[in-house]
Amino acid sequence: MKVLRIRALRGPNLWSQHTSIEATILCNESENNINNLSGFEAKLRSHFPEISLPQHAGHHEVITVAHVLELVALGLQVQAGCPVTFSHTAKAPEVNTYRVIVEYSEEKVGRLAFELAQTLCNAAIDDAVFDLNGALLRLRELNEDIRLGPSTRAIVQAAIARGIPFRRLTEGSLVQFGWGSKQRRIQASESDMTSAVAESIVQDKELTKTLLHAAGIPVPLGRNVKNADDAWAAACEIGTPVVIKPQDSNQGKGVTVNLANIEEVKAAYTIATEFSNSVLVERYIPGHDYRMLVVGSKLVAAARRDPPQVIGDGISSIRQLVEQINRDPRRGEGHVASLTKIHLDEISLSHLATQGLTADSIPAKGVHVVLRNNANLSTGGTATDVTDDVHPELAERVIAAAQVVGLDICGVDVVCESVMHSLEEQGGGIIEVNAAPGLRMHLQPSFGKPRAVGEAIVDNMFAEGDDARIPVISVTGTNGKTTATRLIANILKKANKRIGVACTDGVYIDGQCIDTGDCSGPRSARNILFHPDVDAAVLETARGGLLREGLGFDHCHVAVVTNIGMGDHLGLAYVNTVEELAAVKRIVVQNVTPETGFAVLNAADPLVARMADHCPGSVIFFARDSHHPVLATHRAQRKRVIYVENRCIVALGEAGEYQIPLNEIPLTKNGSINFQVENTMAAIGAGWALGLDWAVIRAGLTSFVNDMQTAPGRFNLFNYRNATLIADYGHNPDAIQALVSAIDNIPSKKRSVVISAAGDRRDEDIRQQTRILGDAFDEVVLYQDQCQRGRADGEVLTLLREGLGNAKRTQKISEIVGEAIAIDAALSNIEDGELCLILVDQVEQSLGQISNRIALADYKPF
Numbered sequence: 001m002k003v004l005r006i007r008a009l010r011g012p013n014l015w016s017q018h019t020s021i022e023a024t025i026l027c028n029e030s031e032n033n034i035n036n037l038s039g040f041e042a043k044l045r046s047h048f049p050e051i052s053l054p055q056h057a058g059h060h061e062v063i064t065v066a067h068v069l070e071l072v073a074l075g076l077q078v079q080a081g082c083p084v085t086f087s088h089t090a091k092a093p094e095v096n097t098y099r100v101i102v103e104y105s106e107e108k109v110g111r112l113a114f115e116l117a118q119t120l121c122n123a124a125i126d127d128a129v130f131d132l133n134g135a136l137l138r139l140r141e142l143n144e145d146i147r148l149g150p151s152t153r154a155i156v157q158a159a160i161a162r163g164i165p166f167r168r169l170t171e172g173s174l175v176q177f178g179w180g181s182k183q184r185r186i187q188a189s190e191s192d193m194t195s196a197v198a199e200s201i202v203q204d205k206e207l208t209k210t211l212l213h214a215a216g217i218p219v220p221l222g223r224n225v226k227n228a229d230d231a232w233a234a235a236c237e238i239g240t241p242v243v244i245k246p247q248d249s250n251q252g253k254g255v256t257v258n259l260a261n262i263e264e265v266k267a268a269y270t271i272a273t274e275f276s277n278s279v280l281v282e283r284y285i286p287g288h289d290y291r292m293l294v295v296g297s298k299l300v301a302a303a304r305r306d307p308p309q310v311i312g313d314g315i316s317s318i319r320q321l322v323e324q325i326n327r328d329p330r331r332g333e334g335h336v337a338s339l340t341k342i343h344l345d346e347i348s349l350s351h352l353a354t355q356g357l358t359a360d361s362i363p364a365k366g367v368h369v370v371l372r373n374n375a376n377l378s379t380g381g382t383a384t385d386v387t388d389d390v391h392p393e394l395a396e397r398v399i400a401a402a403q404v405v406g407l408d409i410c411g412v413d414v415v416c417e418s419v420m421h422s423l424e425e426q427g428g429g430i431i432e433v434n435a436a437p438g439l440r441m442h443l444q445p446s447f448g449k450p451r452a453v454g455e456a457i458v459d460n461m462f463a464e465g466d467d468a469r470i471p472v473i474s475v476t477g478t479n480g481k482t483t484a485t486r487l488i489a490n491i492l493k494k495a496n497k498r499i500g501v502a503c504t505d506g507v508y509i510d511g512q513c514i515d516t517g518d519c520s521g522p523r524s525a526r527n528i529l530f531h532p533d534v535d536a537a538v539l540e541t542a543r544g545g546l547l548r549e550g551l552g553f554d555h556c557h558v559a560v561v562t563n564i565g566m567g568d569h570l571g572l573a574y575v576n577t578v579e580e581l582a583a584v585k586r587i588v589v590q591n592v593t594p595e596t597g598f599a600v601l602n603a604a605d606p607l608v609a610r611m612a613d614h615c616p617g618s619v620i621f622f623a624r625d626s627h628h629p630v631l632a633t634h635r636a637q638r639k640r641v642i643y644v645e646n647r648c649i650v651a652l653g654e655a656g657e658y659q660i661p662l663n664e665i666p667l668t669k670n671g672s673i674n675f676q677v678e679n680t681m682a683a684i685g686a687g688w689a690l691g692l693d694w695a696v697i698r699a700g701l702t703s704f705v706n707d708m709q710t711a712p713g714r715f716n717l718f719n720y721r722n723a724t725l726i727a728d729y730g731h732n733p734d735a736i737q738a739l740v741s742a743i744d745n746i747p748s749k750k751r752s753v754v755i756s757a758a759g760d761r762r763d764e765d766i767r768q769q770t771r772i773l774g775d776a777f778d779e780v781v782l783y784q785d786q787c788q789r790g791r792a793d794g795e796v797l798t799l800l801r802e803g804l805g806n807a808k809r810t811q812k813i814s815e816i817v818g819e820a821i822a823i824d825a826a827l828s829n830i831e832d833g834e835l836c837l838i839l840v841d842q843v844e845q846s847l848g849q850i851s852n853r854i855a856l857a858d859y860k861p862f
Contacts (some may be wrong), residue, residue: 178468411437
């Protein structure tokens, strides 16, 4: 078994909506049936007893090693605690080749699972050793290291429940919610509204206390101290018992409480200096330790925190009792579990010493031994939810504390005997205010009711009903994608939106180009959705990116499919038929926003029309022929349709009819260019689906001029020496046929064409292009472009000439190496009244070359 290729599908893809690892696997002949491998299944089960092998693999009568690899890669992740369920194995066209697809929750974990699964399968084949426990440990440790922590995860899950999209910006806790101009960000439990000034204030505990005291909020008295002697002097001033804490630490680090004598105070001071150069001595407030969580202007959760402790059994030492507690499956290291393991560190041992105990002491049965003074969960404490018991006046004081320091999400530490009374009534106080508070104690309290704190934070960040999404329009098909994309963007611009456009020409933000080249893939789509100045995104979505990585978004509001026709790029990446190509393009339709989204589909293309059955939203059909059966049926059902009638584009739907005359739409050349009429109908459908005003749609159509700036290489018309030049990027038989149909409406004395072909197309597709041209043009100039894409020199030219073998019209054929040279030759020989179609490959350079020739021809020296 050999892995030929492995890649991550980071968005909805051909196989599912799950993020997945896709691996292409080559098996040897014996591996096509595991029954041919002596003892394989028994060895496999001895290595991985939990594996479940089906009786047969899908439609296959036998189970191959590729299927086993799939099940092992999924099973290892499940055993490691990853929430994954989807996997699939598909036979590839090549002999003994399979595609194995397995869901992942974290990409690095998914890749490691594949690697380990391959090792396990090979071990079963070769009767070698495999360390299952070691493999699972590696997966668990990696998963725990890179997955979101409990606080961030709770907020993300709350966002998902509201339909808000998210993306991790780092391997840490920095997460973006929403798209474009509606995006917001969090880092752990801090939001982008968390003030840096407020965070700075609460890091200074003395300043925080001063501000709270000035606002009339009960706080313990105290001051900064310079050294251990000064700490004892402060304790005497305040009156014992006291608390000693670092001025700017968190998670209870370096905090020691209930100190009554000079030895305790000096020892506590030494511990505090390990965490900060500035140390506070404060009055000790007796009572329980409570954490209150304030979000916005609401108290959303409260928990009593109890310090780590053990209960004696009269037999076990304190160390042994701690070990017993740490075996609780709820306890883990750091914040990965609902509780943290207890460690007998210097602080714990010091606190035991104040009780006359050591780690080896054996407490009597039933005796409670407190291991630390502070009650932080991060040091092994427990939490009991008391949210429903908080007295209204106490809640007001806590909310006021958060507002005084200026935090939108705030953890307030309160010490008092009971939360059922006000602070003043019982002599309690607020001892600390915290930014980025941990949410674990409220999400998974040791006792009591979990609180929906993630939901509270999301609700504070986003208004009710706001899903933080900007309109996303995904445009796919074989031809017309770029023109439709640019036209839709122009319509949205008339709606006063800042538009992000990704297409084969580049990435544009509000009209400014920020990236060049073919940007029709998922990476460019994500970059646009990241941009804070984008109010709507129009994304050309090509097959290459869909196969390579999936969609760059989870859902689109509108999916536009222009056509499939005879297809393009067939024979590449296991897409060999137009039906398989349609299945790839259909991904955008399958991921339309359920119920509220629309698919805008070409009713005249059967493969596109059938995509309607896969749309979770509504469908708008378009076709030039108003009587087309698909259109007529949809119309009879009182659903939205777009067609041409009486020299107008007509949009007919549940709210009535709207017409736009073709002579008002420059792109269509008064309706004479059929494929531009279809592109226009697709754009109208997108605007209609978004609920734009018809005046806005009309303005977007009438103001769109198809020139080198707005749509480079898309039927750009020029006048040169009384001849008509047309530059177009058409590069497949459907595009060529559409161009021939379009020029039939343009008068000319002679027709010439300049053409090459991409080497990665099928031989028949290359020949078909010149078969079409040979019946429509008098002269054909064939050129070999810069990149032959795997073809030998001259091979493409040979195929193009073969296509002209039975040409009905072509009288002259030339062959030239180099696109620029071919264009120069054609322009140098152009005649008055001629029509010359130049099929460009290097769009920007070729259009520049043509413009320069025209400028020189128009130049008249003094």
